[in-house]
Amino acid sequence: MDDTALQECSVPEDVLQTLLSVSNSSTLVKSLEDLIQVCKTADGREDLAAKNVLPTVLQLIQSLSYPSDQHLLTLSLRLLRNLCAGEEANQNSFVEQNGVAIISNVLSSANLSLEPDFGIICVGLQVLANAALAGERQQHAIWQQLFSEKFVALARVRSQKTCGPLCMIIYTCCDGTPELVAPLCGECGITIVKEIVRTAAAVGFGEDWYKLLLSRICLEEPFFRPLFSSLQCVDGNENGEDTECGEESFSKEQNFLLENVSEILNERLNEITVPNDFALCVYGIFKNSVRVLSYATRGRSGLPTGSIEIDVLGYSLTILRDMCAQGTLRGSTENTMDVVDVLLSSGLIELLLCLLRDLEPPAIIRKSINQAEDQDGSNSSTSKPCPYKGFRRDIVGVIGNCLYGRKLVQDEIRRKDGLLLLLQQCVTDDDNPYLREWGIWCVRNLLERNQENQQAVAELELQGSVDVPDLARLGLRVEMNPETGRPKLVNIS
Numbered sequence: 001m002d003d004t005a006l007q008e009c010s011v012p013e014d015v016l017q018t019l020l021s022v023s024n025s026s027t028l029v030k031s032l033e034d035l036i037q038v039c040k041t042a043d044g045r046e047d048l049a050a051k052n053v054l055p056t057v058l059q060l061i062q063s064l065s066y067p068s069d070q071h072l073l074t075l076s077l078r079l080l081r082n083l084c085a086g087e088e089a090n091q092n093s094f095v096e097q098n099g100v101a102i103i104s105n106v107l108s109s110a111n112l113s114l115e116p117d118f119g120i121i122c123v124g125l126q127v128l129a130n131a132a133l134a135g136e137r138q139q140h141a142i143w144q145q146l147f148s149e150k151f152v153a154l155a156r157v158r159s160q161k162t163c164g165p166l167c168m169i170i171y172t173c174c175d176g177t178p179e180l181v182a183p184l185c186g187e188c189g190i191t192i193v194k195e196i197v198r199t200a201a202a203v204g205f206g207e208d209w210y211k212l213l214l215s216r217i218c219l220e221e222p223f224f225r226p227l228f229s230s231l232q233c234v235d236g237n238e239n240g241e242d243t244e245c246g247e248e249s250f251s252k253e254q255n256f257l258l259e260n261v262s263e264i265l266n267e268r269l270n271e272i273t274v275p276n277d278f279a280l281c282v283y284g285i286f287k288n289s290v291r292v293l294s295y296a297t298r299g300r301s302g303l304p305t306g307s308i309e310i311d312v313l314g315y316s317l318t319i320l321r322d323m324c325a326q327g328t329l330r331g332s333t334e335n336t337m338d339v340v341d342v343l344l345s346s347g348l349i350e351l352l353l354c355l356l357r358d359l360e361p362p363a364i365i366r367k368s369i370n371q372a373e374d375q376d377g378s379n380s381s382t383s384k385p386c387p388y389k390g391f392r393r394d395i396v397g398v399i400g401n402c403l404y405g406r407k408l409v410q411d412e413i414r415r416k417d418g419l420l421l422l423l424q425q426c427v428t429d430d431d432n433p434y435l436r437e438w439g440i441w442c443v444r445n446l447l448e449r450n451q452e453n454q455q456a457v458a459e460l461e462l463q464g465s466v467d468v469p470d471l472a473r474l475g476l477r478v479e480m481n482p483e484t485g486r487p488k489l490v491n492i493s
Contacts, residue, residue, distance in 0.1 A: 032075035039082030049089040084130035091134035125165035155195035164207035185223035201256040258315035279339040286316035298385035324401035362429040393432040400442030
């Protein structure tokens with residue numbers, strides 16, 4: 001008698017005969033394989049629901065032991081997963097027959113060893129994910145059974161195969177039952193999301209469910225701060241103490257989270273309005289990360305650079321840029337309050353102008369300065385290099401987006417002697433791709449409907465303080481006002 005026959009002997013006779021009869025097969029393995037194929041179609045799932053097959057499959061799973069019955073258990077879970085795929089009768093029966101608890105026990109068994117069975121765990125989670133799509137009844141049953149300790153254990157399984165369906169379950173439950181988001185990000189639940197991020201950082205993520213979950217927690221709900229803080233710990237210490245945003249060092253998981261959130265926000269600029277607390281937390285991270293400029297060398301690549309400190313600086317800056325772009329996309333004006341106003345009141349523009357002044361000039365300007373210094377024998381440069389390719393461009397991008405439709409920002413930059421500084425960014429620079437384009441966007445917003453700024457720039461142009469050939473690209477040129485004898489910018493477009 002082979003192993004498969006021995007395994008079939010352990011299955012209750014009524015369960016075995018029911019499955020053999022429904023599938024018209026001679027062995028249990030063949031029966032399960034055939035029914036898995038039948039369930040791949042909606043008609044097949046509906047037919048098996050009418051024959052009440054799902055309770056029998058659950059009885060079969062209960063009769064099997066892990067790991068001795070691993071193969072039969074895998075086939076049974078695959079069949080159960082397919083039965084619950086969009087078939088309401090099966091999804092309801094799954095809850096009524098205590099399916100959540102049965103699958104929870106299987107998941108625990110497969111996760112007890114030093115080397116978890118990724119295959120069993122993955123299919124088991126897919127069963128729950130398909131059931132969760134049915135609605136609140138199934139979602140509450142899953143949440144009640146798995147939150148929070150079992151979710152934490154599953155989140156700590158470092159496998160891309162299991163991370164996706166776990167994120168699908170949690171996102172679906174929170175999306176269908178919004179009141180679950182708060183406990184998920186509370187004192188008991190935040191560890192779940194923290195471990196999911198750690199898993200994704202270690203092995204990657206292959207499905208969009210991870211990004212949807214992060215988007216919900218970090219960008220649509222005010223829980224980015226506790227999640228970011230929870231990821232700060234001593235290397236290798238799973239029980240490291242939490243710290244507030246802005247501690248003196250960042251973990252690789254915090255950097256990974258920022259990279260993910262930056263990508264998600266960029267993809268969903270038109271869909272998401274970020275909470276003020278998120279904006280302030282990211283700004284705090286950025287302010288803390290600028291210390292890297294005191295010792296960083298000129299970057300040889302864009303993001304990611306391989307340096308956690310520099311990448312945190314870059315990703316927090318790109319998030320700021322994209323947050324400030326939302327006003328331009330939605331037609332924000334001074335009469336509407338948004339995260340840009342919150343950031344401006346916290347000193348964003350002043351900080352960015354200081355950083356821009358401290359940077360060494362763009363390469364084309366730097367060469368001219370070096371030539372002049374060679375001629376007179378002086379060298380007084382104490383400026384800082386860009387720590388990654390695109391750093392200057394990203395600073396200019398944030399300023400340009402903040403300027404859009406905001407006269408207060410236009411005036412602040414003029415009062416802080418920032419006009420010439422921003423005009424100097426309208427150049428090409430090998431270390432900052434698309435700097436010229438962002439510079440032109442910035443200057444356009446700086447001058448639009450602001451007579452004082454236009455007058456000041458016209459005087460700079462006439463004095464020869466700055467050569468701005470791209471003023472013509474903005475549809476402007478300098479002319480003398482015959483009445484006042486002073487220069488002015490004239491719209492020629």
